[in-house]
Amino acid sequence: MLYHLIKKDFILVKKYLPMMIGISALIPLYVGTRPIGGAALIGFTLSSVYTLFMTVQYIFLKESQSPKALSLLCAAPYPRWLLVAAKYCLVPILHLACCLVFLAESLLVPGLAALPMQAYASVLFVDSLFFSIYMPLQYKLGFERVKLLLLMPIIAMSWLFPLLVKVSAQIRWNPLAGIPAWASSIALTAASFAVLAVSALVSVRIFGRKDLA
Amino acid sequence: MKNILEVSGLNKSYGNFALQDVSFALPEGCITGFIGVNGAGKTTTLRTLLGLTEKESGEIRIFGMDMSGQERQIKERVGIVLDDGGFYEELTLAEMKNAIAPAYSTWCETDFREYMERFSLNPRQAINTLSKGMRAKYALALALSHKAQLLIMDEPTSGLDPLVRSQILTVLTDFMAQSRPGEEHLPRGVFFSTHITSDLDKIADMLVMIDDGRIVFQEEKDTLLERWRIVKGDRAKLDSGNRGLFSNLEETAYGFTGITKQPDRVLAAMPDAILERPSIEDIMLAHINTRQAKA
Numbered sequence: 404m405l406y407h408l409i410k411k412d413f414i415l416v417k418k419y420l421p422m423m424i425g426i427s428a429l430i431p432l433y434v435g436t437r438p439i440g441g442a443a444l445i446g447f448t449l450s451s452v453y454t455l456f457m458t459v460q461y462i463f464l465k466e467s468q469s470p471k472a473l474s475l476l477c478a479a480p481y482p483r484w485l486l487v488a489a490k491y492c493l494v495p496i497l498h499l500a501c502c503l504v505f506l507a508e509s510l511l512v513p514g515l516a517a518l519p520m521q522a523y524a525s526v527l528f529v530d531s532l533f534f535s536i537y538m539p540l541q542y543k544l545g546f547e548r549v550k551l552l553l554l555m556p557i558i559a560m561s562w563l564f565p566l567l568v569k570v571s572a573q574i575r576w577n578p579l580a581g582i583p584a585w586a587s588s589i590a591l592t593a594a595s596f597a598v599l600a601v602s603a604l605v606s607v608r609i610f611g612r613k614d615l616a
Numbered sequence: 617m618k619n620i621l622e623v624s625g626l627n628k629s630y631g632n633f634a635l636q637d638v639s640f641a642l643p644e645g646c647i648t649g650f651i652g653v654n655g656a657g658k659t660t661t662l663r664t665l666l667g668l669t670e671k672e673s674g675e676i677r678i679f680g681m682d683m684s685g686q687e688r689q690i691k692e693r694v695g696i697v698l699d700d701g702g703f704y705e706e707l708t709l710a711e712m713k714n715a716i717a718p719a720y721s722t723w724c725e726t727d728f729r730e731y732m733e734r735f736s737l738n739p740r741q742a743i744n745t746l747s748k749g750m751r752a753k754y755a756l757a758l759a760l761s762h763k764a765q766l767l768i769m770d771e772p773t774s775g776l777d778p779l780v781r782s783q784i785l786t787v788l789t790d791f792m793a794q795s796r797p798g799e800e801h802l803p804r805g806v807f808f809s810t811h812i813t814s815d816l817d818k819i820a821d822m823l824v825m826i827d828d829g830r831i832v833f834q835e836e837k838d839t840l841l842e843r844w845r846i847v848k849g850d851r852a853k854l855d856s857g858n859r860g861l862f863s864n865l866e867e868t869a870y871g872f873t874g875i876t877k878q879p880d881r882v883l884a885a886m887p888d889a890i891l892e893r894p895s896i897e898d899i900m901l902a903h904i905n906t907r908q909a910k911a
Contacts, residue, residue: 404718404719407714407718408715410714410715411715414711414715415704415706465706468705469703469704471698471699471700471703472703472704472712474663474666474668474698474702475696475698475716476715477666477667477668478667478668478696478698479691479696479716479720480688480691480692480720480721481719482688612670614668614669614670615663615668615669616668
């Protein structure tokens with residue numbers, strides 16, 4: 404049942420999928436080849452975050468345009484928690500897709516540096532953190548209000564992220580220093596799933612009590 | 617006769633509207649019409665039954681099971697038709713079916729294909745290109761393709777032309793008459809909310825009326841129609857003693873038309889009066905007017 408709900412979400416945004424793939428491919432090419440420190444990582448992070456949030460926003464847009472469809476699904480024997488879980492599954496799926504696109508690009512485009520394993524896990528953690536805040540807000544406030552809230556970090560991110568990278572380069576504290584790359588990657592991936600799980604519990608609680616149209 | 621659905625003491629409030637102590641039961645083997653004007657509480661009651669909105673208090677039992685504890689088992693056996701379908705507009709009929717069907721362990725693809733053919737629906741057609749009638753038929757095809765025993769429908773015939781309404785009513789009577797091999801013992805029922813009471817005149821066995829969030833009556837249709845009478849007569853025959861026999865009274869310069877559930881007493885008071893069998897709508901309006909007159 405989970406597979407079919409995830410598939411349904413992708414079918415809802417099938418018209419926008421080529422655009423999403425385009426964005427996930429173009430951002431690393433544009434940002435990652437610029438002569439700034441950590442350009443590839445910045446490019447990949449922006450690509451992953453934008454792809455995830457634009458896809459999920461489009462899904463919620465489509466759901467807000469047909470609110471009774473969600474009622475029909477909930478009136479069927481789908482448990483409500485499963486509908487929420489399907490949305491959370493988009494994080495690893497879309498992250499993996501972005502990883503594959505970036506890997507292919509880093510192999511094919513000479514100016515685009517390859518990233519270490521830890522970087523992919525770190526970006527998954529960033530995705531998960533943002534998503535874990537976003538989803539309960541989405542279920543609590545609804546599409547229209549969250550759309551406005553989301554504009555601020557999206558606009559801020561384009562200049563805030565390079566600044567953060569610059570600042571973090573000056574900070575010597577690195578909690579992952581000394582840990583083998585594979586171990587820190589696993590730790591970051593596990594932390595990502597833990598954050599998503601906690602957020603999913605909150606979202607299920609909110610959505611479980613929601614009156615549907 | 618056993619009850620297929622039982623609701624008792626259901627309460628739910630929204631701002632300026634509340635379902636108040638709603639209780640009724642659907643006997644198995646019956647098509648039950650749920651009537652009331654717009655805003656009376658029909659949709660809220662159905663949404664609460666389907667678990668789409670949380671009840672504040674009360675009990676809902678379907679097939680003898682408690683909705684709070686056995687929601688999944690109950691929903692497997694219930695077919696749903698929501699007002700206007702409840703579909704993702706940009707999906708095709710096949711895509712929407714693929715989203716709904718996996719929820720049901722008893723989904724029958726053969727039944728679905730048969731209904732699609734019967735209703736001349738193309739699975740590749742986008743939902744937003746369907747007419748209102750086609751949407752209603754598609755909703756019915758989805759609701760009937762998983763061996764449902766109880767159909768819960770919210771205004772399924774609203775806004776449809778008479779031909780499509782008639783086709784849908786035929787499907788409902790077929791559903792009730794249908795007995796598949798090995799399924800003869802399974803109870804069936806239809807719970808059908810509508811404000812188009814002429815549809816219920818044709819097919820309903822039972823009627824439940826809701827007004828202003830309260831159940832006004834639950835009764836067999838034939839008994840109800842037998843008990844009430846429309847009375848037409850000379851206005852001069854009306855006096856303070858017999859006016860109280862009518863639930864609703866309209867007077868013109870030529871005469872009066874009233875509705876009563878005491879036809880014998882009316883005839884005794886005015887032997888020249890003409891008595892006619894009322895429609896469900898006449899009885900529904902009589903109740904509403906009585907309530908409004910008291911308010």
